[in-house]
Amino acid sequence: MNLTILVWLPLAAVIAGFVLPAAEARIAALLGSGAALVLSVVLLFKFDGGQQGLQFVIDKAWISELGIHYKLGVDGLNLFLIALAALLFFASVAWAALREWERPHLFYLWFGLAESGVLGALMAQDLALFVIFFDVMLVPFLFLGGGWGTSPNRVASMVKLFIYTLVGSLLMLSAAIATGVLAPGDSVTFDLVQLGSTARRLPTGSQEWIFLFFAAAFLVKMPAFPLHGWMPDGYKAMPLPVLAVFSGILSKVAAYGFLRVVLPLYPDASAHFQELMLLIALASILYGSALAFTTPDSRLILGYSSVAQLGFITLGIFSLQDTGAQGALLQAVNHGLVVAPAFFIVALLAARAAGSEDIREMGGIAFRAPVLATLFLIVALANLAMPGSSNFVGEFLILLGVFNAKIVIAIVAFTGVVLASVYTLRLFVRSMHNRVGPHVTSREIGLADGLVIAPLVAVILALALYPQLPLDRSEDSVKASIKDAKALRR
Amino acid sequence: MTPKGPHIDWAGISPLVALLGAATIVLLVGLLRPRAVREVLVPLLAFAGFAAAIGLGIWQYGEQKDLVAGALRLDDLTIVLSFVFSAGGAAAVLLSWRAVAPREAAHGEYFALMLTSAAGMWVLVAAQNLVTLFLGLELLSIPLYVLCATEMRRATSLEAGLKYLIIGSVGSATLLYGLAFVYGATGSTDFAGIAQAAGDVTSDPLLLTGIALSVVGLAFKASVAPFHQWTPDVYEGAPTPVTAFMAVATKAAAFGAFLRLFDVALLDASADWAPALAVLATITIVVGNVGALGQSSLKRLMAWSSVAQAGYMLAGVVVATRLGVQATVFYLGVYLMMNMAAFAVIVIRERETGLGDDIASVQGLGAQRPLLAAAMTLAMLGLSGIPATAGFIGKFYLIDAAISGDYAWLGVAIVIGSMISLAYYLKVIAAMWMADAPVHGTALATAGQPAMAGGSPEADAPRIEVETWFVALFFGAATLFFGIVPSPLFDLAVHAGGSLSHLF
Numbered sequence: 003m004n005l006t007i008l009v010w011l012p013l014a015a016v017i018a019g020f021v022l023p024a025a026e027a028r029i030a031a032l033l034g035s036g037a038a039l040v041l042s043v044v045l046l047f048k049f050d051g052g053q054q055g056l057q058f059v060i061d062k063a064w065i066s067e068l069g070i071h072y073k074l075g076v077d078g079l080n081l082f083l084i085a086l087a088a089l090l091f092f093a094s095v096a097w098a099a100l101r102e103w104e105r106p107h108l109f110y111l112w113f114g115l116a117e118s119g120v121l122g123a124l125m126a127q128d129l130a131l132f133v134i135f136f137d138v139m140l141v142p143f144l145f146l147g148g149g150w151g152t153s154p155n156r157v158a159s160m161v162k163l164f165i166y167t168l169v170g171s172l173l174m175l176s177a178a179i180a181t182g183v184l185a186p187g188d189s190v191t192f193d194l195v196q197l198g199s200t201a202r203r204l205p206t207g208s209q210e211w212i213f214l215f216f217a218a219a220f221l222v223k224m225p226a227f228p229l230h231g232w233m234p235d236g237y238k239a240m241p242l243p244v245l246a247v248f249s250g251i252l253s254k255v256a257a258y259g260f261l262r263v264v265l266p267l268y269p270d271a272s273a274h275f276q277e278l279m280l281l282i283a284l285a286s287i288l289y290g291s292a293l294a295f296t297t298p299d300s301r302l303i304l305g306y307s308s309v310a311q312l313g314f315i316t317l318g319i320f321s322l323q324d325t326g327a328q329g330a331l332l333q334a335v336n337h338g339l340v341v342a343p344a345f346f347i348v349a350l351l352a353a354r355a356a357g358s359e360d361i362r363e364m365g366g367i368a369f370r371a372p373v374l375a376t377l378f379l380i381v382a383l384a385n386l387a388m389p390g391s392s393n394f395v396g397e398f399l400i401l402l403g404v405f406n407a408k409i410v411i412a413i414v415a416f417t418g419v420v421l422a423s424v425y426t427l428r429l430f431v432r433s434m435h436n437r438v439g440p441h442v443t444s445r446e447i448g449l450a451d452g453l454v455i456a457p458l459v460a461v462i463l464a465l466a467l468y469p470q471l472p473l474d475r476s477e478d479s480v481k482a483s484i485k486d487a488k489a490l491r492r
Numbered sequence: 493m494t495p496k497g498p499h500i501d502w503a504g505i506s507p508l509v510a511l512l513g514a515a516t517i518v519l520l521v522g523l524l525r526p527r528a529v530r531e532v533l534v535p536l537l538a539f540a541g542f543a544a545a546i547g548l549g550i551w552q553y554g555e556q557k558d559l560v561a562g563a564l565r566l567d568d569l570t571i572v573l574s575f576v577f578s579a580g581g582a583a584a585v586l587l588s589w590r591a592v593a594p595r596e597a598a599h600g601e602y603f604a605l606m607l608t609s610a611a612g613m614w615v616l617v618a619a620q621n622l623v624t625l626f627l628g629l630e631l632l633s634i635p636l637y638v639l640c641a642t643e644m645r646r647a648t649s650l651e652a653g654l655k656y657l658i659i660g661s662v663g664s665a666t667l668l669y670g671l672a673f674v675y676g677a678t679g680s681t682d683f684a685g686i687a688q689a690a691g692d693v694t695s696d697p698l699l700l701t702g703i704a705l706s707v708v709g710l711a712f713k714a715s716v717a718p719f720h721q722w723t724p725d726v727y728e729g730a731p732t733p734v735t736a737f738m739a740v741a742t743k744a745a746a747f748g749a750f751l752r753l754f755d756v757a758l759l760d761a762s763a764d765w766a767p768a769l770a771v772l773a774t775i776t777i778v779v780g781n782v783g784a785l786g787q788s789s790l791k792r793l794m795a796w797s798s799v800a801q802a803g804y805m806l807a808g809v810v811v812a813t814r815l816g817v818q819a820t821v822f823y824l825g826v827y828l829m830m831n832m833a834a835f836a837v838i839v840i841r842e843r844e845t846g847l848g849d850d851i852a853s854v855q856g857l858g859a860q861r862p863l864l865a866a867a868m869t870l871a872m873l874g875l876s877g878i879p880a881t882a883g884f885i886g887k888f889y890l891i892d893a894a895i896s897g898d899y900a901w902l903g904v905a906i907v908i909g910s911m912i913s914l915a916y917y918l919k920v921i922a923a924m925w926m927a928d929a930p931v932h933g934t935a936l937a938t939a940g941q942p943a944m945a946g947g948s949p950e951a952d953a954p955r956i957e958v959e960t961w962f963v964a965l966f967f968g969a970a971t972l973f974f975g976i977v978p979s980p981l982f983d984l985a986v987h988a989g990g991s992l993s994h995l996f
Contacts, residue, residue: 067982134879148926176907
């Protein structure tokens with residue numbers, strides 16, 4: 003299994019697609035992301051669950067003068083996120099392919115680059131390479147949102163989003179270079195495995211500013227409460243298939259970054275800032291839930307609910323407990339699986355409400371569109387972590403972890419679970435039931451659109467039946483990731 | 493007894509001879525009457541002059557020798573920097589080929605001045621004592637003063653020339669004054685001699701004054717804040733190909749002088765000047781980036797951006813390590829690519845739209861001319877330091893050097909500067925890809941050309957000029973290529989850094 007092929011296939015396919023006529027550009031994108039999906043499923047099966055450490059490693063010196071390696075690898079931390087990324091990208095490309103876009107070559111080029119960037123960031127096992135992919139995966143979204151976006155001030159919104167997130171990324175860049183240069187050792191290296199044993203010997207002061215720089219990058223990308231300023235405008239600006247992958251997978255790369263980079267490399271600082279991070283997570287949960295509960299814009303309901311959900315994930319990671327961190331990783335997969343179809347459904351709802359995404363102008367279509375309503379209900383119940391769903395398992399583990407670590411924070415965080423059902427059901431009821439909206443035309447979901455959403459819902463159901471698989475696969479890696487920080491916890 | 497001249501290593505000095513020789517030939521050929529000779533042969537010869545300088549540099553690559561009785565030194569630092577400004581010169585020749593400036597100022601003179609200025613740069617980066625340093629600086633500056641004013645029918649061009657002349661002379665005078673102090677303190681004009689003496693008199697007020705004044709003088713040339721005020725006006729007023737040449741080549745030469753003077757002659761006093769230079773770098777980064785924010789003229793924007801970039805590069809000088817020298821040289825090479833691609837696009841759009849260098853001239857470029865827009869986008873992404881462009885690797889290298897030289901905060905300053913810079917580089921990108929082209933009628937009206945009856949915008953659409961497009965696409969592609977495969981550039985930078993063998 004060659005990871006390089008998996009990473010670059012989506013980009014290579016869309017570049018090759020430039021030879022096709024404009025109307026057929028979607029075929030190349032579909033082939034590329036479809037092949038990536040197939041490869042990632044093969045990866046799931048070939049992955050040896052009993053083996054510790056990285057598998058399928060590729061390690062080549064890339065820029066030897068700077069000590070940067072092209073090193074990719076898969077372990078329990080990223081295995082399911084890779085599959086999630088490939089699945090969501092394929093679904094979004096398929097969704098986009100059913101619609102017409104101006105300048106399709108460029109549109110799909112950016113899509114392909116985004117997928118390659120995300121897959122690269124998830125697989126990178128070299129700190130510098132991780133930073134590079136982390137930045138590269140953002141560039142396409144600037145163009146996708148700014149060029150094909152849906153809101154009138156989309157350019158300003160996307161530039162704001164880009165600057166916000168790149169500010170974090172650039173801070174992370176300097177922190178990453180400092181780690182490589184200052185870590186004791188014979189030569190400069192960014193290899194995460196080697197840094198795992200040397201970076202912790204950095205002086206406490208260095209560790210702390212490096213931690214804060216990394217945290218800034220990841221918290222902006224999630225987004226977490228005080229750093230979410232780009233989110234409302236940015237979410238409104240992006241076309242929905244683009245938003246589905248952006249919200250579904252990019253935020254998870256940030257959460258994954260904590261587990262892959264921050265906790266193993268800077269255990270002292272992680273333990274030191276544990277309470278700060280827990281409070282930020284708590285604030286995100288409460289703030290996100292409160293706004294999701296009050297905003298009438300269906301996109302932003304999902305957007306703010308993501309803030310809250312990412313708050314739960316951060317909470318789990320920084321509980322510094324095995325159960326909490328495992329739950330966080332599971333929840334990252336769950337949330338990605340839920341939010342992408344939810345955005346597709348919002349697109350369908352808006353198409354039935356004369357283009358409006360305001361829930362006050364929706365309503366009453368469940369009667370005429372039972373299949374759509376059923377799909378939405380499954381997604382909504384998963385989002386509010388109904389017992390029986392995989393999200394329930396994830397949130398339960400997270401809260402169990404926090405309960406063992408900081409009981410007060412756990413008690414406050416429980417309210418987030420209640421609020422989740424309130425805002426999710428509000429979205430469902432207002433769009434599906436109630437009286438029929440003023441300009442609403444009730445129509446059933448089209449076959450093609452249904453074929454995009456149904457498999458995602460099927461995966462949600464499958465995970466609900468058997469959440470043990472991702473938990474088993476990731477157990478060793480998660481434990482190894484938080485081991486040192488856990489030992490230092492106060 | 494007949495006076496005996498110093499020994500001259502003709503092989504070593506051959507690139508300089510090529511530049512000066514080409515200048516003479518170009519000047520003479522420019523006197524010939526036929527129009528074809530002036531408009532085709534002269535630029536071709538100038539291009540050949542720069543190409544010859546690069547070729548001879550490749551031939552001498554790896555040599556280490558003193559030329560002309562120790563006044564100049566040929567080593568890999570000289571040669572690599574000469575690659576940068578010769579390539580910049582060659583690109584500027586291509587951009588000038590069909591420009592207004594050489595037509596107004598006479599082709600022979602225009603290109604001869606450009607070659608002479610490049611010869612001055614060669615002397616400057618090879619200089620081994622204070623006298624040749626100053627000689628090189630003046631030889632580089634005076635032709636540039638004239639070149640800025642070559643669009644003689646445009647008042648802003650003349651203004652730019654005059655402004656540059658006055659401020660540049662102040663800079664030169666300050667430098668000269670500083671060099672005199674350094675000589676007074678150390679008793680030597682020779683870099684090696686100064687380096688020996690400077691070790692003893694580190695806290696000597698005379699030497700400190702000398703260093704401070706030299707910093708100021710060189711800072712004027714490299715447009716380091718707070719001595720940068722001339723930059724936006726001169727960049728905007730000068731003919732665009734000259735601006736491109738100035739931005740790239742002068743910067744390379746000035747940083748060559750910085751490296752020779754500070755990392756060789758005054759190395760032992762580095763505890764005195766390094767913190768001051770670090771503060772200067774930080775100020776430059778902030779001033780340059782903030783200044784660029786509100787600009788709507790692309791040339792002014794590039795001018796402020798060049799101020800900011802000078803701040804980044806100064807970080808490599810501050811640390812006074814071999815890694816720092818390598819990072820600076822590397823960044824100069826990268827800077828050449830990014831700036832040349834950007835200026836080539838500006839030149840093309842100036843000629844195509846008649847909107848001048850206003851940002852409106854690139855609006856909707858992504859739909860009209862996707863390849864050009866791609867080159868400009870790569871240049872902008874590179875300048876702001878986005879990965880997968882050479883600019884990212886360059887910045888990585890500089891931050892790396894700053895942190896290993898115990899200037900971690902300077903590394904963070906570079907990062908913060910890059911953040912601010914995103915705002916204006918993205919503005920250009922957004923204008924190209926996310927805005928509609930301005931209405932064509934207004935573009936023609938402001939072009940100052942009489943509208944012709946029956947003329948339609950489509951029929952009058954400007955044809956593609958091969959040489960300017962080549963510059964834009966070549967350097968745009970190079971920005972991407974060296975962002976992914978940077979090793980060749982690293983080889984050059986490491987060799988250049990290796991020639992200052994005493995550095996840690």
